[in-house]
Amino acid sequence: MTVITAEQIHQFGYRTLADVLRSVRGFDVTYDRNYTYLGVRGFYHPGGYNDQILLLINGSRSNDNVYESAQLGTEFPLDIDLVERIEIVRGPSSSLYGASAFLAVINVITKNARSAEGVELAGSVGGFGTYSGRSTLGGTYHGVEGVFSGSIYDSAGAYRLFFPAFDVPQTNYGIAQNADRDSSRSFFGMLHFRDFTLEGLGSTRVKGIPTASFEQVFDDRRSQTTDSIGHLELQYKPASIHGAELTASVYFDRALYHGVYVYPSDVGQGTDVLNEDLSRGDRFGVNSRISKTFQKKHQATIGWEFRDNLRQDQTNYDLNPFELVLDDHRSSQDWAVYAQDEFTIAKGLILNAGLRHDHYNTFGGTTNPRLALIYSPRSQTALKLIYSQAFRAPNAYELYYGDEVSSEPNPTLRPEKIQSEEFIWEQKVGAYFRISTSAFGSQLSHLIQQETDPKTDLLVFNNSLAVNSRGAEVELSGGIKQGIEGRVSYTFQRTKNPLTGFQLAGLPVQLAKANLLYPMARGKVTFAFELQYSGARNTIDGSQTDPYLVSNLTITSREFARGFRLSGSVYNVFNSPYRDPVGAEIDGSTVQQNGRDFRIQLTHTFRFQ
Numbered sequence: 001m002t003v004i005t006a007e008q009i010h011q012f013g014y015r016t017l018a019d020v021l022r023s024v025r026g027f028d029v030t031y032d033r034n035y036t037y038l039g040v041r042g043f044y045h046p047g048g049y050n051d052q053i054l055l056l057i058n059g060s061r062s063n064d065n066v067y068e069s070a071q072l073g074t075e076f077p078l079d080i081d082l083v084e085r086i087e088i089v090r091g092p093s094s095s096l097y098g099a100s101a102f103l104a105v106i107n108v109i110t111k112n113a114r115s116a117e118g119v120e121l122a123g124s125v126g127g128f129g130t131y132s133g134r135s136t137l138g139g140t141y142h143g144v145e146g147v148f149s150g151s152i153y154d155s156a157g158a159y160r161l162f163f164p165a166f167d168v169p170q171t172n173y174g175i176a177q178n179a180d181r182d183s184s185r186s187f188f189g190m191l192h193f194r195d196f197t198l199e200g201l202g203s204t205r206v207k208g209i210p211t212a213s214f215e216q217v218f219d220d221r222r223s224q225t226t227d228s229i230g231h232l233e234l235q236y237k238p239a240s241i242h243g244a245e246l247t248a249s250v251y252f253d254r255a256l257y258h259g260v261y262v263y264p265s266d267v268g269q270g271t272d273v274l275n276e277d278l279s280r281g282d283r284f285g286v287n288s289r290i291s292k293t294f295q296k297k298h299q300a301t302i303g304w305e306f307r308d309n310l311r312q313d314q315t316n317y318d319l320n321p322f323e324l325v326l327d328d329h330r331s332s333q334d335w336a337v338y339a340q341d342e343f344t345i346a347k348g349l350i351l352n353a354g355l356r357h358d359h360y361n362t363f364g365g366t367t368n369p370r371l372a373l374i375y376s377p378r379s380q381t382a383l384k385l386i387y388s389q390a391f392r393a394p395n396a397y398e399l400y401y402g403d404e405v406s407s408e409p410n411p412t413l414r415p416e417k418i419q420s421e422e423f424i425w426e427q428k429v430g431a432y433f434r435i436s437t438s439a440f441g442s443q444l445s446h447l448i449q450q451e452t453d454p455k456t457d458l459l460v461f462n463n464s465l466a467v468n469s470r471g472a473e474v475e476l477s478g479g480i481k482q483g484i485e486g487r488v489s490y491t492f493q494r495t496k497n498p499l500t501g502f503q504l505a506g507l508p509v510q511l512a513k514a515n516l517l518y519p520m521a522r523g524k525v526t527f528a529f530e531l532q533y534s535g536a537r538n539t540i541d542g543s544q545t546d547p548y549l550v551s552n553l554t555i556t557s558r559e560f561a562r563g564f565r566l567s568g569s570v571y572n573v574f575n576s577p578y579r580d581p582v583g584a585e586i587d588g589s590t591v592q593q594n595g596r597d598f599r600i601q602l603t604h605t606f607r608f609q
Contacts, residue, residue: 371386
């Protein structure tokens with residue numbers, strides 16, 4: 001597990017969850033100027049909106065129930081400054097977490113009344129016409145602990161973007177201007193009383209689309225997507241009952257998506273066609289888990305979950321004139337039971353075994369195990385051998401989206417599967433440093449990709465791809481007494497189609513990252529420096545992106561003048577040009593990324609006496 005703390009988020013000037021993940025070994029983040037995508041250890045799902053990543057907020061599933069998307073960029077529903085820590089687990093984990101715990105699990109833990117006590121006001125200004133603000137109130141009153149926070153964000157985005165695929169006079173020589181705008185509003189609240197916690201969050205994000213994706217009119221400011229998320233949960237977690245820890249919760253989620261797309265008119269029609277694409281996902285769920293230690297050798301956990309997907313609606317229609325293209329309304333249910341035991345075989349030798357069965361009324365059941373043998377011959381050394389299986393359920397979009405003009409549904413899809421093996425060696429070096437090395441291999445099958453149906457000539461999703469992934473990574477982390485700390489990592493990864501032998505598009509073979517914290521002026525000021533290297537990446541049209549090296553610098557002050565903190569960041573310090581590979585919906589297969597950027601943030605905290 002990799003853990004990123006609130007202090008590290010502040011010191012390195014991370015603005016979004018995606019910024020945090022860019023710093024994590026083995027993770028590659030790409031951006032198509034609408035959504036952010038994550039690749040892990042040599043694989044990601046093109047066009048899959050991170051449905052092979054399970055995103056949790058305080059342990060609760062954040063992936064929606066239409067696209068199963070994990071939202072990581074400015075579309076992430078929480079202000080990153082509300083985060084207490086982020087826990088990142090690599091590899092398949094369906095034995096405990098179920099669907100979408102395919103490549104990794106990311107658990108975002110928010111601040112509580114103790115860590116956010118008082119009134120905190122924050123504001124920032126940055127490049128590309130970016131402004132943000134946040135107000136947070138936290139404290140305890142008559143035994144009730146509470147945190148409430150609201151945030152706003154607005155950015156004009158890149159003023160001028162070049163797209164070589166549109167480099168002709170009729171489309172402004174490939175220049176999109178003022179089409180990259182981005183804005184969001186979010187709210188988070190938590191109340192805790194005795195054994196109960198009530199938590200709610202809501203967010204709306206609006207993003208302009210400068211890429212003319214899906215064959216839209218180029219450089220038209222009307223094209224945009226809007227994503228709204230709501231979550232309400234009541235959790236019950238009493239004190240230990242006869243040595244057992246119980247957690248139970250009931251929750252309701254809603255995810256809304258609204259895309260506005262502008263298409264050229266038919267010959268002679270005269271006006272552009274506005275297409276509106278919408279989805280709504282409502283979900284009700286209950287779950288419970290109990291953990292207990294037996295005979296000082298067994299740490300056992302059992303649990304169950306039930307989810308009722310009340311609405312999984314998808315709608316598409318044209319305006320000018322009105323034409324209904326798709327009006328699909330679905331609902332579904334799924335449930336799961338699981339068990340895990342950590343058994344101490346002998347001193348320094350532990351066996352961790354987990355098994356989970358999930359049942360979906362769309363495709364049936366799937367059972368996924370996980371086994372880990374952990375050996376510590378001495379206190380400073382740990383050796384781990386891990387085998388795991390996981391699945392990704394086909395989502396409602398893949399199953400049912402079809403306009404019968406360009407695409408058709410496929411309700412017979414089966415879940416994607418992965419089998420993974422990993423060997424890990426962790427070693428403490430002296431009193432301050434730690435080395436972690438791992439070698440991993442995965443076999444992925446029944447992967448879902450969009451193809452052309454030879455019978456109808458329409459696009460359809462099929463379980464038609466299998467790949468093998470192999471790689472290794474090493475990381476050195478630690479610090480010294482003077483407060484200097486950091487980490488450096490290197491990842492080598494190859495993912496190939498076993499039939500063709502070709503390296504998959506999208507992710508680099510080599511990744512290297514370095515982070516350094518250096519306090520100065522007796523700790524009153526901290527310098528944080530990052531380097532992020534990515535090797536060449538294959539694109540879907542058979543070309544390659546150039547390797548790139550990006551550096552970031554952040555300077556933060558210690559608290560001064562009774563509650564003020566100031567930070568300044570420069571991103572992509574040397575203005576390195578680079579492009580990210582993107583999906584087939586965008587002409588040209590790559591998209592230009594931002595050059596040098598900056599942010600200045602001022603925070604003031606008033607603590608209750």
